[in-house]
Amino acid sequence: MDFLKQTRTIERLQFFNGQRLFAEDLQGLDAFNREMRWLHNISLHQVGIGNGFAVVGKRGDREVRIGPGYAIDGLGREIVSITDHVEPVQPVAGEDGGTPTLFDLTISYGEELEEAEQREGICKQQGTIRLKEEPVFCWIELDADGQPKDQDIAKEILSGMRIVLARAEVLNCQLEKDISVAQRLNARVATQPYICCGTSTPIWRPLILAPLDPGAIGRDPVLSQISEVLTFLPIIFPIGLTAVIDTRECGFRTTPCYSARIAGTRVRHVPVPSPLNEGDTMPSITPTIDLAFIIDGFVQIVDPQPNQFTINVLLIGQLLVPDQSRRRATANLLNTLIPSINQKNVDQQSQRAIDSLFKYSKDPDTKEEKGWHVVWMGVED
DSSP states (O other), X not given: OHHHHTOOOOOOOOOOTTOOOOHHHHHHHHHHHHHHHHHHHHHHSOSEEEEEOOEEOOTTOSEEEEOOEEEEOTTSOEEEEOSOEEEEOOOOOOOTTSOOEEEEEEEEOOSSOEEEEEEEOGGGOEEEEEEEOOOEEEEEEBOTTSOBSSHHHHHHHHHTSEEEEXXXXXXXXXXXXXXXXXXXXXXXXXXXXXXXXXXXXXXXXXXXXXXXXXXXXXXXXXXXXXXXXXXXSOEEOSEEEEEEEEOGGGOOSSOOEEEEEEEEOOEEEEEEEOOOOTTOOOOSSOOEEEEEEEEEEEEEEEEEETTEEEEEEEEEEEESSOOHHHHHHHHHHHHHXXXXXXXXXXXXXXXXXXXXXXSOEEOTTTOOEESEEEEEEEEEO
């Protein structure tokens, strides 16, 4: 930790009544506080401009004006100016090809401090009691790639001993364009982009993607075709899921860019009565067969807002282990369900199906997670 080695001392000065104080005692007290502050700056803050140092220069100007400001250099030292400063533009004609010359305006800590006040002591001794801290402003010439031509200065900028305030293009001893401040380094940590994520257990509601017509789909040929499709190819269901996801915990100030995914098991098991073969007699206890199918969904985010968004899920599924008995069981299940569907109870039946398949819960015995929840993320630029 090289910056610790640069700290001159960590001895805290103490005083007692009747002690004779010398100038170095009080200067040592000031040096201790100053070095501890620099150590704090370099440890917990980053190099750059903390406040102010606005640079103004318009096309055609021969000087730029720098406002008051505060910055921190690579050693944690404070670079402070409380007055406006005018810096003349470099008197250059430009490059050989008639293009402007690039310069970076930098600021650095003033190592040599100017005497601000002197005072007489005893026996007509005189000494300086105040030093004026002033930053050093300097134009740094750049090459065509925007890098300092002087490699030593390039290293000083990289290490934070010089801080770039603005960039200028100079042609015929004046600014060719308005001065640019895009190259400035900010000592404050950027608040954007702001990223926040969470996991929500939504209340799933049915999303009717297409109106159901039991009269059209209740015929046996159609049902058999649906059961055949389910056993070999994925099928998109006409009923999906929708839910409103609350994101207030993140405290977004503007509408972020949301992304989301579904978390939870994709395999479902539905016990249904086993179909009887021709000639079989009805047993006293109806046997069941396990219809195992895989179900997934395509996620769509709609109506995003700073404190919430709506998630729509397009459901897609396929029957697993599609043997003959399971295909027949699927057709029987459809034969049982579809004739009972009508426009009045479709929402109720859809909600019951959604609650049984997608409502998030945990099995109290096996602790197995069931249903789906939503893992989401928002990025605020």
